[in-house]
Amino acid sequence: MAAKRILMIVGDFVEDYEVMVPFQALLAVGHAVHAVCPDKKAGDTVATSVHDFEGAQTYSEKRGHNFALNATFADVDPASYDALVIPGGRAPEYVRLNPRAIEMVRHFFTAGKPVGAVCHGAQLLAAARVIEGRTVSAYPACRPEVELAGGTYADIAIDAAVTDGNLVSAPAWPAHPAFLAQFLDVLGTAIVHGAERRAA
Numbered sequence: 001m002a003a004k005r006i007l008m009i010v011g012d013f014v015e016d017y018e019v020m021v022p023f024q025a026l027l028a029v030g031h032a033v034h035a036v037c038p039d040k041k042a043g044d045t046v047a048t049s050v051h052d053f054e055g056a057q058t059y060s061e062k063r064g065h066n067f068a069l070n071a072t073f074a075d076v077d078p079a080s081y082d083a084l085v086i087p088g089g090r091a092p093e094y095v096r097l098n099p100r101a102i103e104m105v106r107h108f109f110t111a112g113k114p115v116g117a118v119c120h121g122a123q124l125l126a127a128a129r130v131i132e133g134r135t136v137s138a139y140p141a142c143r144p145e146v147e148l149a150g151g152t153y154a155d156i157a158i159d160a161a162v163t164d165g166n167l168v169s170a171p172a173w174p175a176h177p178a179f180l181a182q183f184l185d186v187l188g189t190a191i192v193h194g195a196e197r198r199a200a
Contacts, residue, residue, distance in 0.1 A: 004082040004187055008035040009101055009124070011091030016048035016064030017173035018087035018118045023067075025180055026085075029189060034071035034081070037091075038098040041072040049089050051119075051172070053158075058141065059172075061090075073100075078107040083187055088119025088139060088172070096127035106130060109166075116168045116183040118175070122146050137162045137169040 006026055010019050019035070026033045037046050048064030078084075084105065086092065095101050105128040108115050117125055122138030123145055125131050132150030137160075143153045154162040154169070161170035161178040168186055170179040184191070 007081040014091040015089030036073040083114040086121035092123040135164040
C-alpha cells in the first residue's frame, strides 16, 4: 500500500471526535495527514466541541480539547494531496466563507480525488457547489443545504456512511467505523491482519 497525503480542513469548534478519530486513524495506517485552518499556521491550535445526543431535539455541545494543527493553511497546495477530509462541528459554518477553502474543496472534486465529509462537513461541500447530482449524508439539520446545492440527501442511520464515487459521507461521529472503512476503500488502502499476512 502506498502512503497517501491527506489534507484535513478544520476550524475552531470542529467536533472533537470528528477531527481526532479520523486524523489519528489515518496516521495509524501509514498515511500522512495535514490539518489546516484558515488564518492559522502549524503549531497553532483550534478549539474543539463535543456534540452528543442526549434526548433533546438537537445535539448538545460542550467544550472539547485543543487540537494542534500540523500544517499552515497559507502554504497548502491542494494539488500535492491525494485526498481531503472535512470534519463537522461548527467549523464548516465559518470556514465556508473563506474563498481559498472553497477553491481547495473544488480542486479535489475536479481532480476526482477521494473526499470524506462527516456531519456539518456537508456545509462546506454545499458552499463549494460540488455535490449537484451526488448522494450525500450529513447531520439531518444540514439536509436543506444538501438539497439546495442539488445533492440527494442520504437519510441513513446515524452509524452508517454512504459512498458516491470519490465522495464518502456520514451523518455524525457514531458512523466512524463505517465512514473510515469506506474512505479507506476509496483511498485504495487494504488492511491485512497478521493471520492473513502469514497465509499470503
